[in-house]
Amino acid sequence: MSPACEDLRPFLDGELPEEDQRRIRGHLAGCEACATRFHDLLQLEMLARLALEDAEESARWVSARQARERLPGSWHEDVPENWPGEAALAAQPAPPPEHLEGRAWHQGARRYRRRCPGCASCCPWFAEGEAVEAVRLPRWSCPRAGRSGGAVLRPRPRR
Amino acid sequence: MVPGREEPPVREGSGGEFAAFAIRHQPVLVAIARNVCGRGASDCDDLVQDVLLRALLQWERLKRWPEPARRAWLVRVLHNRFLDQCRRQGAETDRRVDLHNVHMLFEDPEDSPEPEQWECVTEDELRQAVARLNEKLRQAFELHARGLRHAEIARRMNTPSAGTVGTWLFHARRRLKVMLHDTAERRRQERER
Known part of the structure; x- marks a missing residue:
């Protein structure tokens, strides 16, 4: 690897002094590897200059990206092109509740609590009137506590 | 235009x-x-x-x-x-x-003999990829693509040195190449079929 190889980008940007430019032109004439890299840089340069010459078009892409980033879940790279904007999302009706209201839900919650003793993370009535403590556990049977474990609320042991 | x-x-x-x-x-x-x-x-x-x-x-x-x-x-x-x-x-x-x-x-x-990476990338795809760059890299790259010198870009972006702009441009080009590599490869294989 020649020292000239390091300077190909500043050379393409026209940022080198005349003396260094001459040195690199001389080097490019004989070095196949550098000529290939330079060709690659040239292709990107040409494409970028053609694509970004229109400032308004480029600004439209940026605002589209920023709009997408405000949406939940948009940290994922593969956001589809036809992803609805915020207005479309707000116009949709609210999603139905995840659980059934009423006695069945309460009984189900109690049953669930029996399966998952000692965890207040998943049962909304657990903490009511009971003394709890937050503990950090390596692994907990409750699926909501996360796979790697985490802080959960459990009844404080009676002494 | x-x-x-x-x-x-x-x-x-x-x-x-x-x-x-x-x-x-x-x-x-x-x-x-x-x-x-x-x-x-x-x-x-x-x-x-x-x-x-x-x-x-x-x-x-x-x-x-x-x-x-x-x-x-x-x-x-x-x-x-x-x-x-x-x-x-x-x-x-x-x-x-x-x-x-x-x-x-x-x-x-x-x-x-065979299409190169940049031959398989359209201008729209490049614009999309540039929009995905982080703020500083994107600004520097766009100003550069409009023909500004490093010193001028540094002045506009309130950066003390033109060398920093050179580094941003280096990273911007490298990331664009990585981002567009898969698209280009897929299209190249489609053409070869």
Whole structure:
């Protein structure tokens, strides 16, 4: 690897002094590897200059990206092109509740609590009137506590 | 096209198509050639003239190609002619085209055996990828693509040194290459099928 190889980008940007430019032109004439890299840089340069010459078009892409980033879940790279904007999302009706209201839900919650003793993370009535403590556990049977474990609320042991 | 710039009238037909092509690409070619040939050199004008002349001679073929392929061809010609110029300056072997070797203009060593990465990327895809760059890299790259020097970019972005701008541009180019690699590869394989 020649020292000239390091300077190909500043050379393409026209940022080198005349003396260094001459040195690199001389080097490019004989070095196949550098000529290939330079060709690659040239292709990107040409494409970028053609694509970004229109400032308004480029600004439209940026605002589209920023709009997408405000949406939940948009940290994922593969956001589809036809992803609805915020207005479309707000116009949709609210999603139905995840659980059934009423006695069945309460009984189900109690049953669930029996399966998952000692965890207040998943049962909304657990903490009511009971003394709890937050503990950090390596692994907990409750699926909501996360796979790697985490802080959960459990009844404080009676002494 | 740059907004606000006066566009000369373009004639209908094949000549008009070439005129539109040349009017769009010539300023970009000049900007790049001026950077690599050294400022104030007549080599720069010769290089761009040579590239556009070859495009005109090959136009019957080029006009049927998609835009990215035409662009890549133009860059290949620019690259090869520029290397010729470098070799000429080094070894003083004159391969300038004159009446004795004018047939060289019609020979086309610029056909690439297989499509390159940048030949498989459209301008829209590049714009999308640039929009995904982080704020500083994107701004620096866009200002650079509009022809600003590193020092000017540094001034506009309130950065103390032009060297920092060079580093941002380095990272921007590398990330763009990585981001667009998969798309280009997929398209290349589709073409080969």
